Amino acid sequence: MRRSAATPPRNHSIALTLRTIHVSIRSETNMKNEDSKIFKIWDISSLAPGPEGSYTTRIRSLDELLERDRLREEDGFPRKIRIGKLIKPGKGKQEKFVVVPTTVEEKFMHDRAPTPPEEEEPMGGTGDEAEGDILGEQPVRPEQGAGSGTAGHGGGEGHELESSAYDLGRILTERFNLPNLKEKGKKSSLSHYTYDLTDRNRGFGQILEKKQTLKRVIETNIALGNIDDVTNIDTTRLLIDPRDRIFRILSRELEYESQALVFFVRDYSGSMEGKASEVICSQHVLIYSWLLYQFARQVETRFVLHDNDAREVPDFYTYYNLRVAGGTRVAAAYKMVNDIVEQESLAKDYNIYVFHGTDGDDWDTNGEETIPELRRMLTYTNRVGITIAEHNAYGSRGATEVERYLKGSGLLDEKPEFLRMDVMGEDADETRIIDGIKRLIS
Amino acid sequence: MELIDQHTKSIMEGCKERARDAGLRFSDETLEYIVTNRDMLELHPKVMIPTLYDYWVHDVELLREKGKYELYPSNPYETVINTRPPISFYNDNNPDWLNVMIFYHVLAHIDFFQNNLYFRHTWEYDLTGKALADKRLIARLRSEHGRWVDYVIEFARAIDNLVGYFDGLSHLFRQDRPPFSKRLDYYFDVFLQEVKGVKTAEYVKEIERYNRCRREVGELCEESFFADVVAKNPEFEAFYLKGTREKKEERLDLLQFLMEHSEFLNQDENLWMKSVLEVIRSTSVYFQPQIRTKIMNEGWASYWHETLFLTDDRIKGHEVDFARVHSGVTCLHRVGLNPYAIGMRLFQQIEEGGDQGRLSLEYQRLADSHARKEFDRATGTGRDVIFAVRENLCDFTFINTYVDQDFVNRHNLFVVGKRLNAERTAWQYYVKSRKAEEYRGMLLESLYHPPRIEVDRAKGGGKTLYLNHLFEGKPLIPDFIANTMLGIEFLWGGPVKLETSEVASAPPREAGAPRGEGEAPKIHWRRHVYTMENRTLSKTLV
Numbered sequence: 001m002r003r004s005a006a007t008p009p010r011n012h013s014i015a016l017t018l019r020t021i022h023v024s025i026r027s028e029t030n031m032k033n034e035d036s037k038i039f040k041i042w043d044i045s046s047l048a049p050g051p052e053g054s055y056t057t058r059i060r061s062l063d064e065l066l067e068r069d070r071l072r073e074e075d076g077f078p079r080k081i082r083i084g085k086l087i088k089p090g091k092g093k094q095e096k097f098v099v100v101p102t103t104v105e106e107k108f109m110h111d112r113a114p115t116p117p118e119e120e121e122p123m124g125g126t127g128d129e130a131e132g133d134i135l136g137e138q139p140v141r142p143e144q145g146a147g148s149g150t151a152g153h154g155g156g157e158g159h160e161l162e163s164s165a166y167d168l169g170r171i172l173t174e175r176f177n178l179p180n181l182k183e184k185g186k187k188s189s190l191s192h193y194t195y196d197l198t199d200r201n202r203g204f205g206q207i208l209e210k211k212q213t214l215k216r217v218i219e220t221n222i223a224l225g226n227i228d229d230v231t232n233i234d235t236t237r238l239l240i241d242p243r244d245r246i247f248r249i250l251s252r253e254l255e256y257e258s259q260a261l262v263f264f265v266r267d268y269s270g271s272m273e274g275k276a277s278e279v280i281c282s283q284h285v286l287i288y289s290w291l292l293y294q295f296a297r298q299v300e301t302r303f304v305l306h307d308n309d310a311r312e313v314p315d316f317y318t319y320y321n322l323r324v325a326g327g328t329r330v331a332a333a334y335k336m337v338n339d340i341v342e343q344e345s346l347a348k349d350y351n352i353y354v355f356h357g358t359d360g361d362d363w364d365t366n367g368e369e370t371i372p373e374l375r376r377m378l379t380y381t382n383r384v385g386i387t388i389a390e391h392n393a394y395g396s397r398g399a400t401e402v403e404r405y406l407k408g409s410g411l412l413d414e415k416p417e418f419l420r421m422d423v424m425g426e427d428a429d430e431t432r433i434i435d436g437i438k439r440l441i442s
Numbered sequence: 443m444e445l446i447d448q449h450t451k452s453i454m455e456g457c458k459e460r461a462r463d464a465g466l467r468f469s470d471e472t473l474e475y476i477v478t479n480r481d482m483l484e485l486h487p488k489v490m491i492p493t494l495y496d497y498w499v500h501d502v503e504l505l506r507e508k509g510k511y512e513l514y515p516s517n518p519y520e521t522v523i524n525t526r527p528p529i530s531f532y533n534d535n536n537p538d539w540l541n542v543m544i545f546y547h548v549l550a551h552i553d554f555f556q557n558n559l560y561f562r563h564t565w566e567y568d569l570t571g572k573a574l575a576d577k578r579l580i581a582r583l584r585s586e587h588g589r590w591v592d593y594v595i596e597f598a599r600a601i602d603n604l605v606g607y608f609d610g611l612s613h614l615f616r617q618d619r620p621p622f623s624k625r626l627d628y629y630f631d632v633f634l635q636e637v638k639g640v641k642t643a644e645y646v647k648e649i650e651r652y653n654r655c656r657r658e659v660g661e662l663c664e665e666s667f668f669a670d671v672v673a674k675n676p677e678f679e680a681f682y683l684k685g686t687r688e689k690k691e692e693r694l695d696l697l698q699f700l701m702e703h704s705e706f707l708n709q710d711e712n713l714w715m716k717s718v719l720e721v722i723r724s725t726s727v728y729f730q731p732q733i734r735t736k737i738m739n740e741g742w743a744s745y746w747h748e749t750l751f752l753t754d755d756r757i758k759g760h761e762v763d764f765a766r767v768h769s770g771v772t773c774l775h776r777v778g779l780n781p782y783a784i785g786m787r788l789f790q791q792i793e794e795g796g797d798q799g800r801l802s803l804e805y806q807r808l809a810d811s812h813a814r815k816e817f818d819r820a821t822g823t824g825r826d827v828i829f830a831v832r833e834n835l836c837d838f839t840f841i842n843t844y845v846d847q848d849f850v851n852r853h854n855l856f857v858v859g860k861r862l863n864a865e866r867t868a869w870q871y872y873v874k875s876r877k878a879e880e881y882r883g884m885l886l887e888s889l890y891h892p893p894r895i896e897v898d899r900a901k902g903g904g905k906t907l908y909l910n911h912l913f914e915g916k917p918l919i920p921d922f923i924a925n926t927m928l929g930i931e932f933l934w935g936g937p938v939k940l941e942t943s944e945v946a947s948a949p950p951r952e953a954g955a956p957r958g959e960g961e962a963p964k965i966h967w968r969r970h971v972y973t974m975e976n977r978t979l980s981k982t983l984v
Contacts, residue, residue: 062505068498071589076977078925081502086509100509101502105596106922107603108893113916114945114965120860122874122884124784126774127854135777135858135871 062101062167066174080104083171099167169293172286172434197248205247216244259298260291260382261350263337264319267358269307269328275426276389280357281320283387283433287355288316290437300350302340306333308363312340328361330402331369338376347380354381355440359426360388360400367405374411378418385440388423443481443492446474446532450541453756457545460750465829466553471527476534479517483507489729490523490531493574495721496581497595520544524555524732526568539760540767543751550746553832554739560731560836562614569728576721583714594718597929598697602726603892606695610727623664626652628682629671637681696909696930697723699897706935715933733890737837741785744772745828748786777858777871779888787853788844789828796827814848841885847878857884893918895940907934911942913967918942927974937975941984943967 069081080103112121129135197207202216221227221238264284268277291299303319304312307326310333313319337354341347354377364370377384388403403423406412411419422439424432446454454474461468477485487503488494519540522530530548532541555561584591634640634648651670656663672678700707701716708716732739751757751764774783795801799819808814831840849855859874875881894912902908907930911918923940931938946966969984 065498065502065505068589068592075589075593077593077928086506086513096513098509098512100506102506103499103502104922105499105599106925107600108895108911108926108940109603109919109922110891110893110914110916111919113887119862120869121887122857122859122880123777124775124779124881124884125777125856125858125871125873127776127856127873129856129873131856131873131876133873135873137863137868137870 062099062171065101066171083168099171168286169289169291172290172437173293196253197250198253199249199251201247201249202243203245203247205249207248209246209248212246213244216246217241220244259300259350260295261300261302261346261352262288262291263302263304263340263352263354264288264316265304265306265333265337265354265356266319267307267328267330267333267356267361268305268323269326269361270324271328271361271391272359273323276359276391277323279389279424279426279428279433280387282430283436284319284355284357285316286434287385287437287440290441291353295351302337304333304336306330306336308332310336312336327363328358329364329369330356330358330362330367331364331373334370334373334377338373341380352381354384356384356386358386358388358402359391360402360423362401362405365401365405367401367409370402371405371409371411374409374419378411378415381418383441384419386419386421387436387440388421389426389428390423391426443475443477443531446476450474450538453538453541454545456756457542457549457750457754460754461546461549461553461746464746464750465825466549466746468549468552468556469527472552473527473529475529475531477531479511479515479533482517482521482531482533483511485521485531490521491525491570491573493570493577494725495573495577495579495595498592499596499599520548522548522551522555523569524552524561524564525570526566528552528555529570539757539763542754542757543747543764543767546750546754547743547747550743551739553746554735554742557833558731558735558738558836559834560611560735563611564728564731573725576725579717580721583718587714591718593932594715595722597933598719598722599726600926600929601696602722604696604895605723605726605730606693606698607727607730609693609695624686625668625682626664628685629668629678632685633675633678633681638675694897695723696895696897700930700933704934707933719933731836734836734838736890737781737785737788737885738832738835738840739785740782741787741789742832744768744782744786745789748772774853774855779885784885785840788840788849789831791849791852792831792844793824793828796824797822799823801827837889838886841882841889845878845882845885850876850878850881855881857881898941902939905936907936907938909938909940911940913943917944920944923972924974924979927972927979928977931974931977937973939974940972941969942972944970 065081069079073079081101082103083099083101086098086100115121125135127135200209200212217238217240218227218233220241222230224239226237226239227233264287266272266277266280266284272280288299288301301316302312303314303316304310305319305322306329307324308329309326313322333356341352346352362370374384386402386406388400390400400423403421406421412421420440422436424436428436445451451474454472458468458472484504485492486507487500494500517533519536520530520532522528532544536544556565580591580595630645630649634645640648652663652667655667659666668678694702697719701719706712707719748768751768752761757764772780772782772786774780774787792801797820798817799805799821800817802819805814805817808817831844835843856876857874857880859872860869861872862868863870891914893916894914896910896912898908898910901910909930923942927938927940944967946968971982971984973980973982
C-alpha cells in the first residue's frame with residue numbers, strides 16, 4: 001500500500017494539523033507527477049486542460065476510496081470495500097503485514113460443481129506414482145503462527161509494529177466508528193516541536209495584541225502626564241509610541257503529548273487451545289492498532305500471559321504463539337500487572353489500559369483473589385477491558401466463572417467508566433470482534 | 443516508461459527476420475517499452491492498456507498489488523498487448539541473450555493475436571486509440587454526472603462477462619447469401635422437428651426426397667418440393683410466415699438488450715448511460731478471446747522461444763542460462779497446472795504426430811501399443827499442422843482434440859485428488875487417475891466458461907425483466923447474485939427476475955454410515971426464481 005509521510009492525528013493543535021495538511025498536499029502532487037509520467041506518452045490530453053483534471057478522475061488513496069464507499073451507502077447501495085491484510089509470515093520481527101483494500105466485482109459466475117464434502121476439486125500433477133498413491137498431506141488447520149491471513153496472525157512485530165498497524169487503527173476508528181479517547185496525563189515530548197504565535201514582541205510581528213498594546217499606550221501616557229483623570233480619558237489626546245505596539249510572533253513550542261501503556265493479558269491455559277485464542281489475539285491486535293492511532297504512536301505495550309502463574313513476555317509474537325496446558329488463575333496475572341505498575345511507578349506518566357482475554361475459566365471460582373486485585377487495578381487505569389471467548393461446548397451463555405464473579409462483585413455497575421466486560425462465542429467473526437472492541441472502549 | 447534503445451531494437455529486428463523465416467506472420471511495426479516495476483503494477487489492473495478508462499476498482503486493485511509487491515517483489519519478464527501496432531513491455535536490465543529469448547516469445551504472441559481466428563474481430567483496429575477516446579468520454583461524463591458514472595460502470599461490468607462474443611464472431615464469417623432459402627431452413631429446422639415432431643427416419647426420408655428432387659429438377663426443385671409439402675401440410679405456409687416474423691428479433695446479449703429495450707436508459711436524461719454501457723461492452727468483447735486461448739497462446743509462445751532461441755547464432759555460450767530460465771517457465775508442476783507447460787508440450791506432440799502421420803484414422807484405429815509406438819509414415823507435415831492449429835482452435839477445442847492417452851502417458855500426467863483423512867485431520871493429495879479422459883475433463887473444467895443467461899421476453903411481460911440461466915450442471919455463485927441483480931434492476935429501471943438452478947439439500951446420511959465404494963452422492967437440482975425489486979432480493983421455488 002502507499003505509505004504517506006504522515007497522517008493527521010486528530011486531537012492536536014491547529015498548527016500541527018496545518019502542517020500535516022501541507023504534507024498530504026505535497027504527497028498528492030508527487031503522485032500526480034508520477035502518474036503523468038506513465039500517461040504522458042499515451043495521453044495527449046494530459047498536456048491540455050480539460051476534463052482530465054477533474055477531481056473524480058484521480059481517486060487514488062485509501063481514504064478517498066473509503067470516503068467513496070461511505071457515499072455509496074448514502075446513495076442506497078451496499079458498501080463494497082473491505083479492508084484486508086496481506087501477511088508474509090516470519091519469526092519475531094521478520095513478520096510483515098500490510099493493510100490493503102479489497103473488493104469483489106460481483107457477476108453471474110459458475111460456482112464449483114458440487115463435490116462430496118470430504119473431497120476437493122481435482123487438479124493436475126505429474127510423476128511416477130500409481131493410481132491411488134498418496135503424494136503428500138497437509139494439516140486441515142494450518143500450523144499456528146504460519147500466518148494464514150486472519151488478523152490474529154498478523155501482529156508479530158513486538159513493540160514496533162509497522163506503520164500499517166497505525167493505518168489499521170485509523171481505519172478502525174473512522175470506518176467502524178470506534179470512539180476517540182479522552183486524554184489523561186500528558187508528558188512533554190522531547191522530540192516534537194510545534195510553531196505557534198505565542199511569544200510577544202514590541203514594535204513588529206505578525207498579529208497585533210490589541211489589549212496589551214492599549215495597556216502600554218495608557219502607561220506611556222500616564223508617564224507623560226497626558227492622563228489626569230483615569231476615569232475620564234480623552235483618547236484624542238493620547239500619544240502613541242510605535243514601540244508601544246505589541247505583536248505576537250511565531251515561536252517554537254515544545255509539544256505535550258499523552259502516552260499510553262497497554263497491558264495485554266491473555267489466558268494461555270490448556271483450555272484456550274484453538275479458536276478461543278485466535279479470537280482473543282485478533283482482538284488484541286486490533287486494539288493495539290487503534291491505540292497506536294489514538295495516541296499518535298505514543299504507545300507502549302507490555303504482554304502478560306497466565307495459566308496458573310503469570311509471566312511477562314517480550315513481544316506480540318511470543319504473546320500470540322505460546323501455549324501451555326496448565327490450570328487457570330486470573331488473579332496471578334492481575335497481581336503481576338499491579339506490581340509492574342507500582343514498581344516502575346508508571347501510573348503518573350501514562351494512560352494505562354489493561355485488556356484481558358480469557359475463556360472464562362478460573363480455579364478461583366468465586367474471584368476471592370481476583371476481585372481485590374482488580375479493585376487495586378481500577379485505582380490507576382483508564383480502562384480495563386475483559387473479553388470472554390466462551391467455548392461453544394458450554395451450552396448456555398453466562399456460565400463461566402469469570403463472568404459470574406465479575407457480575408457478582410458489582411464492580412461493573414460501580415465503575416462503568418473504568419471496567420468493561422464483553423462475552424462472545426469462540427467462533428466470533430471479525431465484525432463481532434470489532435463490535436466487542438466498541439463495547440470495551442466506548 | 444520509455445522505448446527500448448537502438449541496440450536492443452536491432453536485436454528485436456533480428457528476431458523478427460528469423461521468426462518470419464520460420465513461418466510466423468505479424469505486422470512490420472511493433473513498439474517495445476521499458477517499464478519500471480512500479481509502472482507494471484499500475485498497468486496491471488488496466489489489463490496493461492495505459493489508456494483504459496479510470497475506475498475506482500482499478501485503484502483498489504492497484505493498492506492491493508502494491509501491498510503484495512511490498513511483501514513479495516516479483517515481476518513478469520514481458521507483457522504484450524494486442525493492439526495496432528502491437529505493444530510490449532519489458533523490465534530494464536535484461537542481458538541481450540535474455541532479450542533474444544523474450545523477443546521470440548513476444549513475437550509468437552503477436553503472431554497468435556494476428557492469426558488466430560478467435561481474435562478476428564480485433565484484427566482491424568487499435569485498441570489503445572479507442573480506449574483513449576472512451577477514457578475521455580467517461581472523464582467528461584464524470585464531470586457532468588459525478589459518481590453516478592461509476593455506478594453505471596459498476597453495474598455494466600457486473601454483466602460484461604455475458605457479452606455475446608461468439609454471436610458477434612459468427613457474424614464475421616457469415617456468407618452474404620445463405621446456401622439454402624429461408625423457407626427450406628424453416629421447413630427442416632423448425633417445422634419438421636418442432637411443429638410436427640417427426641421421427642428421425644421420417645426426417646431423413648424428407649431430406650432424401652429433397653435431394654432427389656434437386657437431382658431431377660435442378661433449379662426449380664424448391665417449387666416442386668414445397669408443392670408437395672403444402673399438399674401434405676396445408677398449414678405450412680401460415681406457420682412459416684408466423685415463424686419467420688417471430689424470428690426476426692436478433693439474439694441480443696444482456697447489455698445490448700438493456701441498451702435497446704430499457705425504458706429507463708432510453709429516457710432523455712439517462713441517455714448518457716448508454717454510451718457508458720457501450721464502452722464497457724466493447725472493451726469486454728475485445729478481451730474475450732484472450733481468456734479463451736490462454737493455454738494455446740502461452741504454449742505457442744513457449745514453443746517458439748525454445749525453437750528459435752536454440753537455432754539463433756547470436757546467443758552462443760548462453761545455452762545454460764537459457765535452459766534455467768526456460769525450464770522455470772515451462773516445467774510441469776508436481777501438483778498443479780502450468781498452462782505454459784501443457785500448451786508447449788501439446789504443440790510439440792502435435793508437430794511430431796504430424797511429421798509421423800499419426801494424426802490419421804489409420805493411426806487412431808491401431809490398438810496394438812507396440813505398433814503405435816513404431817508408427818511413422820514420415821509425412822513431415824508437422825509444422826503445417828501446428829500453424830493450422832494455432833489459426834483455428836481455442837483452448838477448449840485444443841485440449842478436447844489433442845489431450846489423449848499418448849500425451850498423458852508420455853509426460854506422466856495424472857489427476858490429483860484431495861480428500862480429507864479424518865483420523866489424521868489432514869488433507870491428502872493422491873493420484874486419482876491416469877486416464878486421459880479424466881485428465882482432459884479436469885483441464886476443461888479449469889477453463890473460463892461464463893454462464894449462459896438469456897432474456898425471456900415472454901415470461902417478463904413488459905415491466906419485468908426475466909432472465910433465464912441455462913443449466914449446465916453448475917450453480918451460480920450465490921453470494922454474487924444480490925449485487926449483480928441490484929445493478930441490473932438499476933439499468934432496467936424495474937423489477938428483475940432470474941431463474942436458475944440450485945442444489946436442494948439432500949437428506950442427511952446416517953451418521954457414520956460409510957458410503958459404498960464408488961457410489962457418488964445423488965444431487966438434487968431445483969429451479970429457483972430470484973426477484974430483485976426495490977433493491978430487495980427474494981427467492982421462490984419454481
